[in-house]
Amino acid sequence: MKAPIILETKKGTIIIQASDLLYITVDTTKDHSLCFVTKNEKYYCTGDLNNYEDAYQNWLFRCHRSFIVNLLTIREINKYERRVYFLDDSFNNNCPFSRRKYAPLKQSLKDILLTEQEA
Numbered sequence: 001m002k003a004p005i006i007l008e009t010k011k012g013t014i015i016i017q018a019s020d021l022l023y024i025t026v027d028t029t030k031d032h033s034l035c036f037v038t039k040n041e042k043y044y045c046t047g048d049l050n051n052y053e054d055a056y057q058n059w060l061f062r063c064h065r066s067f068i069v070n071l072l073t074i075r076e077i078n079k080y081e082r083r084v085y086f087l088d089d090s091f092n093n094n095c096p097f098s099r100r101k102y103a104p105l106k107q108s109l110k111d112i113l114l115t116e117q118e119a
Contacts (some may be wrong), residue, residue, distance in 0.1 A: 039088040063097035
């Protein structure tokens with residue numbers, strides 16, 4: 001079981017389970033603000049992507065300078081569109097990945113899926 005992410009927002013403390021988080025992105029409308037996109041909602045807090053990339057390195061992957069994806073919720077990596085699509089697409093959620101991150105993203109996804117199968 002993956003450790004949940006605990007966020008301190010303006011409204012209070014939010015706990016996001018690993019299975020609910022789709023991706024984390026930089027909120028360009030505010031300085032030092034991040035947006036955590038889940039299957040049902042978006043949560044905003046202050047912070048830096050580097051903090052989450054390092055702390056949850058086994059199931060989160062930095063696929064772009066402004067995006068970290070949850071490897072556990074990926075449905076498809078589209079090489080030609082350079083987009084990642086997620087299992088729950090009720091919000092039509094997807095995000096870009098950088099050209100140089102395609103091979104490491106694909107390998108990290110394989111590694112996490114093998115680890116999940118063994119557990």
